[in-house]
Amino acid sequence: MNPDSKVYIAGHTGLVGSALLRLLAARGFHRVVTRPRAELDLTDAAAVGRFFQAERPEVVILAAARVGGIRANSTYPADFIRENLLISLNVVQQAFATGARSLVHFGSGCMYPKLCPQPMKEEHILTGPPEETNAAYALAKLAGAQLCHSYNQQHGTRFIVPIPANLYGPGDNFHPEDSHVIPGLLRRFHEAKLRGDGEVVIWGSGKPRREFLFVDDLAAATLFLVEQYSENRPINVGYGSDVSVLELAEAVRRAVGYAGSIQLDVTKPDGMPRKFMDSSRLTALGWRPSVGLEEGLRRTYQDYLVSSAVQRKVG
Numbered sequence: 395m396n397p398d399s400k401v402y403i404a405g406h407t408g409l410v411g412s413a414l415l416r417l418l419a420a421r422g423f424h425r426v427v428t429r430p431r432a433e434l435d436l437t438d439a440a441a442v443g444r445f446f447q448a449e450r451p452e453v454v455i456l457a458a459a460r461v462g463g464i465r466a467n468s469t470y471p472a473d474f475i476r477e478n479l480l481i482s483l484n485v486v487q488q489a490f491a492t493g494a495r496s497l498v499h500f501g502s503g504c505m506y507p508k509l510c511p512q513p514m515k516e517e518h519i520l521t522g523p524p525e526e527t528n529a530a531y532a533l534a535k536l537a538g539a540q541l542c543h544s545y546n547q548q549h550g551t552r553f554i555v556p557i558p559a560n561l562y563g564p565g566d567n568f569h570p571e572d573s574h575v576i577p578g579l580l581r582r583f584h585e586a587k588l589r590g591d592g593e594v595v596i597w598g599s600g601k602p603r604r605e606f607l608f609v610d611d612l613a614a615a616t617l618f619l620v621e622q623y624s625e626n627r628p629i630n631v632g633y634g635s636d637v638s639v640l641e642l643a644e645a646v647r648r649a650v651g652y653a654g655s656i657q658l659d660v661t662k663p664d665g666m667p668r669k670f671m672d673s674s675r676l677t678a679l680g681w682r683p684s685v686g687l688e689e690g691l692r693r694t695y696q697d698y699l700v701s702s703a704v705q706r707k708v709g
């Protein structure tokens with residue numbers, strides 16, 4: 395992609411959008427367009443139409459979505475499906491109407507069936523019902539992916555649906571009650587270190603295996619796909635190997651420099667034994683991630699320290 399291209403990042407304040415903003419700046423892109431949500435609510439069709447008519451971006455990266463953990467998904471399922479469907483409909487239609495050369499619509503691992511064979515391959519999508527707790531979100535994501543597929547089929551567009559593994563990195567949500575697993579663990583180990591606690595308790599047996607991708611690697615893979623990918627079907631973007639929950643907790647303990655021990659509470663449920671993506675189609679195209687878990691955790695923890703210090707100053 396040429397650094398003179400006009401690129402619109404929808405959701406530039408989020409985990410994924412901010413990583414893309416950093417990468418495009420580092421690569422010298424000087425026509426990057428963003429709008430804060432307060433200025434452009436992407437669920438508002440008329441406002442989205444006016445914005446696209448005025449800006450006419452050549453490449454559209456849709457990293458805006460209503461995203462949340464299990465609690466938010468089960469408390470607000472109507473908001474999750476409604477807002478995500480509207481964001482996808484409005485942005486995809488306007489990107490098409492104003493002649494965008496390419497669009498990226500991020501999918502999510504929740505698009506895979508709850509009981510998906512492992513590793514999860516793209517052809518497993520829609521072979522079974524999604525997990526019940528986030529079905530509304532998953533169905534909105536599936537509809538967004540189908541929307542891109544159908545526009546490509548009918549209109550010859552190049553709308554791409556990368557499906558990232560669990561992401562982590564600078565800009566993550568470290569909220570104590572509604573964060574993903576890595577920022578949640580970083581925060582808990584950090585607070586245990588400050589209090590001088592002797593142990594941190596982890597739910598379950600520690601055996602379930604999960605895959606994590608550093609968000610800057612996703613940003614690099616996204617630009618790679620915009621340049622290289624021409625098939626009309628979603629593509630997995632994973633790290634290529636997974637870790638057990640206990641191995642992850644040990645790695646977080648090292649990143650934080652916490653000296654206490656890890657205790658497992660085996661009375662708590664484990665969840666699915668494994669969730670791992672087959673990313674062989676992406677690696678066959680020649681892309682590899684470059685940030686390993688230890689390095690990624692170290693960078694995420696640094697970001698947490700800086701952002702929590704800033705918040706303390708502001709607060």
Ligand SMILES: NC(=O)c1ccc[n+]([C@@H]2O[C@H](COP(=O)([O-])OP(=O)(O)OC[C@H]3O[C@@H](n4cnc5c(N)ncnc54)[C@H](OP(=O)(O)O)[C@@H]3O)[C@@H](O)[C@H]2O)c1
Pocket residue numbers: 404405406407408409410411430431432434435436437456457458459460461477481500501502503557558559560561562574
């Ligand atoms: N994080 C992961 O582990 C992960 C894994 C797989 C796939 N993904 C996918 O990646 C995409 C981005 O996720 P993320 O983790 O970066 O989410 P995030 O950190 O929550 O960021 C979401 C972004 O969307 C914006 N937004 C939400 N509703 C909007 C609206 N109505 N109008 C305008 N902007 C709106 C938010 O703006 P505000 O800042 O104003 O709220 C924010 O900039 C999503 O499609 C998600 O499904 C994420």
